[in-house]
Amino acid sequence: MWKQTLLQMIAAAVPYFAFQVWHDRAATRISKPFYLALFSICSLIIGFVVCASDNRLDMGFMFIPLFIGSLYGGYGAMAVLGSVYAAARLLHDGLAAWSLLELAGVTALVMPLLFHWIGPEFQAMDRRRKQLVLFALMTGVIFVHLTVFALYPDEAGLSFRALADLQGWTYIFLYYATAFVVVYLIENYMDRLRLNENLSQWMTQYRIEAQKLKQFVEEHPFGVIFAERGGVISHLNERARTMLRAGETEDELLGKPYSMLGGYAAGRVMTKLLEQALAGHASATEYAREQSKIYACMGISIRDPRGSGVIGAAVLAQDVTELSLLQGEAERMERLSLVGQMAASITHEIRNPMAVIRGFIQLMRERSPENQREYFRIVMDELDRANGIINDFLSMAQTRLSERSPASLHDLIDDLLPLLMADANMRGLTIELELADEMPLLLLNAKEIKQLILNLCRNGLEAMEERKGTLRIRTRAMPAHVELQVADDGHGIPRERLERLFEPFFTTKTQGTGLGLAMCLGIAERHGGTIRVESEPGAGTTFTVRFDRSAGG
Known part of the structure; x- marks a missing residue:
């Protein structure tokens, strides 16, 4: 008896070990329930072969693969396993009354319970509840066995003939223990598979996010360098290598100490900022001049979110050469505008007395002798020539239409955006774009419109230095006109000052010439446009520049 019992236990349990080995090594990943059902059928057949060596077929342990294969494999597996069990019973015992009674009892009592528990409800159970289902x-x-034993004591299963002695109870114990162990092993393996699947998904998501971050860093207009806590370079993009004039490739620089980057001015500033950031010190924006380039650099400490301190550092560097040139150009044009207006005022004041002088000279000519009139004519001609020179100077001082070509406001904003973002970052501010979906081409002087946008944005950024906010740049395309709006979250402008806002030399800033907005107004008017300002104290200011499409054509 014990030999057959041991063989049945092995037949019931070994296929599940084979399932684990095959599933781990299989190239294809067919569903786990299919594998379990397949190996349960194999186990049932092996158990039948083992038991067939005896004159009477003991089907006890053969129910373990039948139940487990059905519970994990579903209704299809239950149908196949039930058919195999019935065929094995009929094939070995024929139409014996006790065998048919046992088959009918299992079919009428046990199989409905099995049918009830198959499905998502069983799959959602924890390990202990699954073992209880199998126990039931x-x-x-x-x-059913005991009922058949009571009715046919001489024909029932071999293991239950000695139910009253120790062998019978040992058989029952092994019967339950084998089932519990098999379920335990299956659930352990399923847990490991789920853990591996979750780990694989996490690793895939990690690779995707890492690739996104790497691509973002590579495409970013800033130069970016990352360093680990140990002081070695972990990543740097192409723009950073260009700024550093590094001859090495990225692979050659990775893993090297960041101190090797200090060969040029930009590298020395970046090295200093990395050192400060790794030490956990807050660093301000520093500028590095490299030949004709100017770089704005800022160091950032990368901290562990769990609070274990600094785990790395990064340096962001941006080429602000064009921004500096534009700022210098704007200041120069403000000074030139001031000089031009002063010169226009002076020449206007000179022309008025010259007109009086010419009038009196003409009167004196009419009253003078004939032989002296030629002298008066010469004086009047020279006065006329001087007046012509003054008129020409005034004409030059006045704003003239500059050369224009078809252009889009969006393209000009895109050209200035990196410079404006750098200026905003240095002030601790942000910029938001709300651009129209479509923007028609207008006849614009690109340099002047860029100056207009830059002046309005700089005014907005300067207005928010004391209260951090957001600068918003909007565009709208209407059937008859196009609008550009620049709005800030500053303190706003009092109503009594709005009327004088575009007057030359009038300013609301403590340091300013008062010519910037006057210059913007002149640029807008030369393009057939207007500027409107809306402001409330404490609610910010919005400048709206409107360009007519007809004027642009």
């Missing part, structure tokens, strides 16, 4: 099913089988 196997108890039902024992009840």
Whole structure:
């Protein structure tokens, strides 16, 4: 008896070990329930072969693969396993009354319970509840066996003939223990598979996010360098290598100490900022001049979110050469505008007395002798020539239409955006774009419109230095006109000052010439446009520049 019992235990348990090995090594990943159902059928057949060596077929342990394969494999597996069990029973015992009674009892009592528990409800159970379900099913089988034993004591299963002695109870214990161990092993393996699947998904998501970050850093207009806590370079993009004039490739620089970057001015500033950031010190924006280039650099400490301190550092560097040139150009044009207006005022004041002088000279000519009139004519001609020179100077001082070509406001904003973002970053401010979906081409002087946008944005950024906010740049395309809006979250402008806002030399800033907005107004008017300002104290200011499409054509 014990030899056959041991063989049945092995037949019931070994296929599940084979399932684990095959599933781990299989190239294809067919669903796990299919594998379990397949190996349960194999286990049932092996158990039948083992038991067939005896004159009477003991089907006790063969119910373990039947139940487990059905519970994990579903209704299809239950149909196949039930058919195999019935065929094995009929093939070995024929139409014996006790065998048919046992088959009918299992079919009428146990199989409905099995059918009830198959499905998502069983799959959602924890390990202990699954073992209890299997315990209930196997108890039902024992009840059927005992009933048959009571009716046919000489024909029933071999293991239950000695139910009253130790062998019978040992058999029942092994019967339950084998089932519990198999379920335990299956659930352990399933947990490991789920853990591996989750780990694989996390690793895939990690690779995707890492690739996104790497691509973002590579495409970013800033030069970016990352360093680990140990002081070695972990990543740097192409723009950073260009700024550093590094001859090495990225692979050659990775893993090297960041101190090797200090060969040029930009590298020395970046090295200093990395050192400060790794030490956990807050660093301000520093500028590095490299030949004709100017770089704005800022160091950032990368901290562990769990609070274990600094785990790395990064340096962001931007080429602000064009921004500096534009700022210098704007200041120069403000000074030139001031000089031009002063010169226009002076020449206007000179022309008025010259007109009086010419009038009196003409009167004196009419009253003078004939031989002296030629002298008066010469004086009047020279006065006329001087007046012509003054008129020409005034004409030059006045704003003239500059050369224009078809252009889009969006393209000009895109050209200035990196410079404006750098200026905003240095002030601790942000910029938001709300651009129209479509923007028609207008006849614009690109340099002047860029100056207009830059002046309005700089005014907005300067207005928010004391209260951090957001600068918003909007565009709208209407059927008859196009609008550009620049709005800030500054303190606003009092109503009594709005009327004088575009007057030359009038300013609301402590340091300013008062010519910037006057210059913007002149640029807008030369393009057939207007500027409107809306402001409330404490609510910010919005400048709206409107360009007519007809004027642009």
